[in-house]
Amino acid sequence: MQPAFSREFYFGDAIVRATGAVERIGSSGGTSNIPLWQKRISDGYYTHLLPTSPGVTFEFLRNKEFFEALLGQLLPITCPSFDGGSVPLPEEIDRPYAVVFPGASVPAKRWRPEGFAEVTRHLASRYGLAVVLAGAPAERILAARVRELAPGIDLVDMSGRTSLAQLAGYLSRARLLVSNDTVAVHLAVSVGTPVVYLLTGAITAGLVRIRPRSLPGPKPFTPQGSNMPSR
Structure with a gap:
């Protein structure tokens, strides 16, 4: 099949x-x-x-x-969702933040680290957000390069330090995700977090705009997530 x-x-x-x-x-x-x-x-x-x-x-x-x-029958299933509000945040994340995901499993899908560094500077200077760098263990070198290119920015590097459930939990309380074409995009959608989805143009087959839906307003920052509202 x-x-x-x-x-x-x-x-x-x-x-x-x-x-x-x-x-x-x-x-x-x-x-x-x-x-x-x-x-x-x-x-x-x-x-x-x-x-x-x-x-x-x-x-x-x-x-x-x-x-x-x-x-030969209709299946009563809907798009998956995930409540990550019960996942505790590490102590380093102590104020409102955005998540930046600079890696991707396929190199052709990766935007340049210089671009991500510029994004982190903008998020910090324009919106006063901390920035959490996320990714797989093999992508730590990319996160290190972004840190190197953005000195003086409040960056928390969680690359290689999260499970998928933990990543979803961090995304659930983030103000925004900026990411290449990765699993992080799907997790962010499942927890209702706005996404800036970067495409290099190398792989576009099957892409489709998801139907608009209501997104939550600014999320209250709750480090342990114990009082996060359900979605």
Whole structure:
């Protein structure tokens, strides 16, 4: 089974063909990642192609659509959310802050450290915010470079020091996230934190504007989060 809407000829489709499975189920999909002539060929690799709705939609809803077609029934599920208000903050975070995520798993998705350093200076000088740098352990060198380029700014480097649950908790009380195309963007959306989402233009297939929804006003700063309102 290959649920991806934006299929790829030399990876997903080729693997499906190589399995030789009796039943090979896929999405009729689009042509974001595959030329039409290749798609016409690889459509034949599947025994069943499930129909899809026209236009562009959020990836979560696209996957939901696939499994509804597969099962033949509507699925009563909504976009995921997460309450991170119970996650305690470290002592270094003692005033209102923004989170900056300068890394990404794919180098082509990374904005330059100089740009992130300029953002941290702006957040501090214009809005009086502390800045929390977040990222995976392998991205500590990027965070160190941002710190080097932004001397004198109140930066708290949490790179490699958080679990996903802790990161969601920190994001839930942040005034803002500035991030590359990473998991942090999805976590911030799930806890209702505004996001500035940076795209280098290297990878854009499947991007869609999420429907506008109400965002909370300025969040009260509560270091331990014990009295954070639920969303």
